[in-house]
Amino acid sequence: MTAHPAPTADSPLLKTEVADGIATLTLARPQSRNSLSEAMMAALTGALADIAGNTAVRAVVLAAEGPVFSAGHDLKELQGHRDDADRGRAYFEDVLKRCSTLMTALVRLPQPVIAAVEGMATAAGCQLVASCDLAVAGAQARFCTPGVNIGLFCHTPMVALSRNVSRKHAMEMLLLGAWVEAEDALRMGLVNRVVEKGSAVAAATALAHRIAEKSQVPVKLGKAAFHAQIEMGLDEAYAYASRVMTENMLARDAEEGMSAVLAKRAPSWEDR
CATH class of the missing domain: 3.90.226.10 (2-enoyl-CoA Hydratase; Chain A, domain 1)
Incomplete structure (x- = not known):
């Protein structure tokens, strides 16, 4: 050997x-x-x-x-x-x-x-x-x-x-x-x-x-959710993804990102 x-x-x-x-x-x-x-x-x-x-x-x-x-x-x-x-x-x-x-x-x-x-x-x-x-x-x-x-x-x-x-x-x-x-x-x-x-x-x-360059909030939530939902049935996956997306929408960076789109400006991320 x-x-x-x-x-x-x-x-x-x-x-x-x-x-x-x-x-x-x-x-x-x-x-x-x-x-x-x-x-x-x-x-x-x-x-x-x-x-x-x-x-x-x-x-x-x-x-x-x-x-x-x-x-x-x-x-x-x-x-x-x-x-x-x-x-x-x-x-x-x-x-x-x-x-x-x-x-x-x-x-x-x-x-x-x-x-x-x-x-x-x-x-x-x-x-x-x-x-x-x-x-x-x-x-x-x-x-x-x-x-x-x-x-x-x-x-x-x-x-x-x-x-x-x-x-x-x-x-x-x-x-x-x-x-x-x-x-x-x-x-x-x-x-x-x-x-x-x-x-x-x-x-x-x-x-x-x-x-x-992205906010780390959706990146981390999204990676975890992707791997979780792919093992689920269709209805369960949509219910789960909807819960996660609701939490994501409540994050500061999601509010900032949407505001930036409406104001036609670049977003400023805080990763929260």
Whole structure:
């Protein structure tokens, strides 16, 4: 088993930068294909927890170093527990629980998250992209849920994937385990736009800045409501959305925004 150098203060697993209201999280273990090892998942989950309570952060960009955005779970870690007394059952359950916690943290984060994908995003790495609110892909980015090719259906990536693309597109990816090119990912709805190779981070950051210019009241209410209502039946969803929109209308910034429209002036946001 090949050992990868342990992360240090000078070479962290995850790099975090905050500037102009945008937090950029960069997976920084290209030598391990930015796999979602236990340590990487812990680093990402911790960073998201810190960002959630930081009102200075208005949007998040999730990027990666190297030619692979993320190769998904660290197979060496998983295989290393095959000799456990339970053949790895307890470990597998724990790892998948940690992964689910990370993915739901992205969905439940108050701030919108934009994936900036260059290179390959496979298995749980593809799940990571699908769990973000928006995604920008470099022209040579590729996506895959290849578990079926090694006897392991991508069950947990399926959850995020099936909530982003149509059922038949999701099933095609899951059953074939074949590569999906950037333009096809755009057509399927897995990503929002495709840009020149090497410019995904810049394009994602530009989107983040556009979001950051808005009042954070509707952005945060809207993100939470979107993910809540999409799991509901039609009548329940309309009732829920009406309640949330009423609260939004009572916010100071909604009153200011409507007044600004009527007065034909630019609004002044206070994020309340």
